[in-house]
Amino acid sequence: NAGVMQNPRHLVRRRGQEARLRCSPMKGHSHVYWYRQLPEEGLKFMVYLQKENIIDESGMPKERFSAEFPKEGPSILRIQQVVRGDSAAYFCASSPYSGTGYGYTFGSGTRLTVV
Amino acid sequence: DQQVKQNSPSLSVQEGRISILNCDYTNSMFDYFLWYKKYPAEGPTFLISISSIKDKNEDGRFTVFLNKSAKHLSLHIVPSQPGDSAVYFCAAYFGNEKLTFGTGTRLTIIP
Numbered sequence: 001n002a003g004v005m006q007n008p009r010h011l012v013r014r015r016g017q018e019a020r021l022r023c024s025p026m027k028g029h030s031h032v033y034w035y036r037q038l039p040e041e042g043l044k045f046m047v048y049l050q051k052e053n054i055i056d057e058s059g060m061p062k063e064r065f066s067a068e069f070p071k072e073g074p075s076i077l078r079i080q081q082v083v084r085g086d087s088a089a090y091f092c093a094s095s096p097y098s099g100t101g102y103g104y105t106f107g108s109g110t111r112l113t114v115v
Numbered sequence: 116d117q118q119v120k121q122n123s124p125s126l127s128v129q130e131g132r133i134s135i136l137n138c139d140y141t142n143s144m145f146d147y148f149l150w151y152k153k154y155p156a157e158g159p160t161f162l163i164s165i166s167s168i169k170d171k172n173e174d175g176r177f178t179v180f181l182n183k184s185a186k187h188l189s190l191h192i193v194p195s196q197p198g199d200s201a202v203y204f205c206a207a208y209f210g211n212e213k214l215t216f217g218t219g220t221r222l223t224i225i226p
Contacts (some may be wrong), residue, residue: 004158035214035216040218041218042121042204042216042217042218042219043204043214043216044121044160044216045213045214045215048213056213058213065142067226091158091159093158104161104214106156106158106159106160108156108157108158109156109157109158
């Protein structure tokens with residue numbers, strides 16, 4: 001049973017380009033969470049999704065960032081017109097049910113570098 | 116507004132001794148606390164948790180203590196082993212799904 005798969009592991013984008021980060025949850029997990037870790041900081045919540053629904057996007061920057069979790073396929077975190085400040089590690093976690101943080105399984109992350 | 120704080124960015128402990136990692140929080144609404152361990156280039160992995168109705172939870176070498184009046188929790192690892200060298204994050208949540216993380220403490224176990 002594969003864990004949470006994130007790809008790519010490393011992504012380099014020039015300022016102004018788009019970044020697409022993918023997350024395939026564990027089999028049977030229908031809850032997906034995205035977190036961002038800036039250098040020397042803890043992980044910060046971005047968005048919580050269930051299949052085809054955004055449940056909580058209170059941590060998402062108001063512009064340029066969007067997320068989806070379609071009925072089929074991985075969850076996608078999309079960053080348009082990237083800027084240097086978007087450089088960070090982006091972690092996805094999945095859970096089979098809601099309400100318990102210890103049910104989370106994290107992926108290995110995507111490290112985005114904006115040059 | 117840093118609701119979960121880990122004031123020690125790093126800690127070095129001799130192998131075999133006790134490691135104590137500390138965490139303070141400001142939001143009295145938190146009702147569940149967790150510790151995660153993270154190796155470089157990997158995602159965090161769940162280590163141990165504690166509900167706000169308890170003051171201690173133990174799992175093998177790992178024990179978490181919660182002092183609600185002081186809004187403080189700590190993770191004790193005894194005995195410390197080289198494989199324990201990692202970054203440890205304290206996290207908390209209430210009601211909804213969002214985990215609020217601290218900034219982490221890098222633990223180094225000295226052989």
